[in-house]
Amino acid sequence: MNDCAICGLKLVQKQNRLGLFWICPQCRGRLVGFHQLRRVLSKKVADHLWVSAKEQKTLTFKTCPVCYKGMNEVSLTSDLLLDICTRCHMVWFDPEEYERAPLTIPSIDPELRVDQETRKELALLRF
Ligand SMILES: [Zn+2]
Numbered sequence: 001m002n003d004c005a006i007c008g009l010k011l012v013q014k015q016n017r018l019g020l021f022w023i024c025p026q027c028r029g030r031l032v033g034f035h036q037l038r039r040v041l042s043k044k045v046a047d048h049l050w051v052s053a054k055e056q057k058t059l060t061f062k063t064c065p066v067c068y069k070g071m072n073e074v075s076l077t078s079d080l081l082l083d084i085c086t087r088c089h090m091v092w093f094d095p096e097e098y099e100r101a102p103l104t105i106p107s108i109d110p111e112l113r114v115d116q117e118t119r120k121e122l123a124l125l126r127f
């Protein structure tokens with residue numbers, strides 16, 4: 001379980017303040033839970049992603065690292081396609097895609113106090 005959707009290597013589990021995520025030690029592809037992504041995207045964008053993933057009939061060649069079924073390709077921005085598994089509620093980022101995604105610092109979350117330490121952590125997460 002949790003093999004990289006691109007090179008097939010075992011993903012490494014990591015944790016940040018948003019929760020757990022998995023990253024490929026080789027290609028830096030990244031698997032993130034959709035609920036986590038909701039916290040760093042606007043509601044409109046997140047809902048749009050989810051609805052498009054649900055409606056999307058064409059599967060990508062990439063398979064979900066969790067259930068090994070095909071994922072649905074949806075566009076986050078005009079040049080950024082994400083793969084979403086609507087069964088596992090997981091989102092796959094190809095290498096560099098996470099860094100390019102227009103994610104916001106989750107200061108909107110009342111549980112998260114964005115202090116100096118968190119900022120550093122968030123900066124690190126974006127590599
Ligand atoms: Zn990989």
Ligand SMILES: [Zn+2]
Nearest residue numbers: 064067085088
């Ligand atoms: Zn899946």
